[in-house]
Amino acid sequence: MKTRLNIEGTFSNRITGGSMCFVNLDAMMDEEQSLTLHEYVYKNSLVNQWCPNYGWSRCSNDHLTCGEIDQCHCGDTNIQHYERVVGYLVKRNDVNQGREIEMLNRVRHQIV
């Protein structure tokens, strides 16, 4: 994560139209984890704006789960996955092949 923040932070102030650094996480943060990560980014990077980014899963019974799962807690395995693309959550099945490959190659940082 540090390398990513360094690279993106280097260019943050040069992008006149604004920028947002989406940090892909594997699970929802609690309040303390969020505060720790905000302090880390603030103290260790030049990134001027950032946002935690989660993948989402929704079963056919409309249960929404943070993260990518293949089976819902209700037992349903008909799961639709959602990812953020340029600020908006979209169904992974609705994107073009290039974007889908990019999504699958995203590094998800572990919340510990």
Ligand SMILES: [Zn+2]
């Ligand atoms: Zn469900």
